[in-house]
Amino acid sequence: MSAVIECDRLTKRYGSARGIDELTLRIEPGEVFGFLGPNGAGKTTTIRTLLDLQRPTSGEARIFGLDSRRDSVAIRSRIGNLAGDFALEPQLTGRRALALFAEVRGMTDLGRANELAERFEADLSRPLGELSRGNRQKIGLILALFHDPELVILDEPTSGLDPLMQAEFLAVVGEQRERGATVFLSSHELDEVQRICDRVGIIRDGRLIATDGVERMRERAYRNVAVRFAGTPDGQRLGALPGVEGVEVIGDLARFRIRGSVDRLIKTLAGDEVVDLELTRPSLDELFLDYYREGDAR
Numbered sequence: 001m002s003a004v005i006e007c008d009r010l011t012k013r014y015g016s017a018r019g020i021d022e023l024t025l026r027i028e029p030g031e032v033f034g035f036l037g038p039n040g041a042g043k044t045t046t047i048r049t050l051l052d053l054q055r056p057t058s059g060e061a062r063i064f065g066l067d068s069r070r071d072s073v074a075i076r077s078r079i080g081n082l083a084g085d086f087a088l089e090p091q092l093t094g095r096r097a098l099a100l101f102a103e104v105r106g107m108t109d110l111g112r113a114n115e116l117a118e119r120f121e122a123d124l125s126r127p128l129g130e131l132s133r134g135n136r137q138k139i140g141l142i143l144a145l146f147h148d149p150e151l152v153i154l155d156e157p158t159s160g161l162d163p164l165m166q167a168e169f170l171a172v173v174g175e176q177r178e179r180g181a182t183v184f185l186s187s188h189e190l191d192e193v194q195r196i197c198d199r200v201g202i203i204r205d206g207r208l209i210a211t212d213g214v215e216r217m218r219e220r221a222y223r224n225v226a227v228r229f230a231g232t233p234d235g236q237r238l239g240a241l242p243g244v245e246g247v248e249v250i251g252d253l254a255r256f257r258i259r260g261s262v263d264r265l266i267k268t269l270a271g272d273e274v275v276d277l278e279l280t281r282p283s284l285d286e287l288f289l290d291y292y293r294e295g296d297a298r
C-alpha cells in the first residue's frame with residue numbers, strides 16, 4: 001500500500017532564510033504521527049508546503065500517492081486541516097462556519113459536528129472574533145474533524161486548550177486512529193506526543209533529525225537525577241550502576257542521567273542517608289541533544 005504522506009527532500013527557503021531543508025519522510029496509512037520541534041523549527045512550514053499553501057523551493061511531496069501541487073484540489077477534499085494560526089472572518093459564528101464548510105464538503109448531516117461541539121463545550125453561537133484563542137481553537141478542531149477525513153493534519157492542535165479539553169482532544173485522536181484515519185500533528189510537547197502518537201519525527205532548524213517509534217523513544221528515554229547526600233557522594237559507585245551516565249559530584253550533591261530501570265539505584269541509595277532526591281524528565285532541548293549525539297555516533 002502506498003504511503004499517505006511522502007516527502008522527498010522537501011525544501012522551502014524564504015529568500016535566504018531557512019524554512020525546511022531536504023525533509024524526507026513517509027507516513028503510512030493509519031499512523032498517528034507526531035511532528036515534534038521547538039518554536040521556529042519548521043513544523044508550520046512543512047504543513048503549509050504539504051498542503052500546497054506555499055510552493056517548495058525544491059523537492060516534492062505526495063499525499064495519497066498524488067502530487068501535492070498538481071492534485072491539490074483532489075487531495076484537499078480528503079483532508080481535515082487545522083492551521084496553527086486558525087482564523088476565519090471574525091464576524092462568522094461557529095455555526096455559520098460549520099454550515100459553510102458542510103456545504104463545500106457536500107454534507108447535510110451535522111450530527112458529528114454537533115457531537116464534537118458538545119464534547120469540546122464549544123460555543124457555536126458567538127462570532128469567532130469574540131472568542132478566546134482556546135475557544136476559537138475548538139471551532140477549528142471541529143471544522144477539521146467533522147467530516148471524518150482520511151487524513152487529519154493539525155498544527156499545534158492543543159495550543160490554547162485547557163487540560164480538560166486537551167484530554168478530550170486526545171480521546172478524539174484515539175477515535176480517529178480506531179476508525180483507521182491517518183493523523184499528522186505538530187507539537188512542541190513531548191509528553192503529549194508520547195501519549196497519542198505511534199511514531200515521532202523530530203525537527204530542528206529545518207532538518208528532520210530523527211524519526212522514532214514512541215515505544216523505542218520511551219525505552220531510550222532517560223531521567224535527570226540529583227541526589228543530595230548527608231555525607232560525600234561516592235561518584236564511582238554511582239557511575240558503575242546500570243544505566244547511569246555522566247556522574248558529576250559537587251559537594252554533597254551528585255548529578256547524573258539514568259536510562260531504564262531505577263531499581264538498582266534506589267536499592268543502592270537505600271544504604272546511604274539521602275537528604276533529597278529529584279528525578280526529572282529531560283527537557284525538549286536535552287532530548288534533541290540526545291538524538292543529535294546518537295546521530296554523531298553513527
Ligand SMILES: Nc1ncnc2c1ncn2[C@@H]1O[C@H](COP(=O)(O)OP(=O)(O)OP(=O)(O)O)[C@@H](O)[C@H]1O
Pocket residue numbers: 014017018019020037038039040041042043044045046084188
Ligand atoms: N513567511 C515567512 N517568511 C520568512 N521566514 C519565515 C516565514 N515563515 C516561516 N519563516 C521562518 O522559517 C522557520 C520555520 O518556521 P515555522 O513557522 O515553520 O516553525 P514552527 O516549527 O512551526 O514554529 P512554531 O512552533 O513557533 O510555530 C523560522 O525560522 C521562521 O522564521
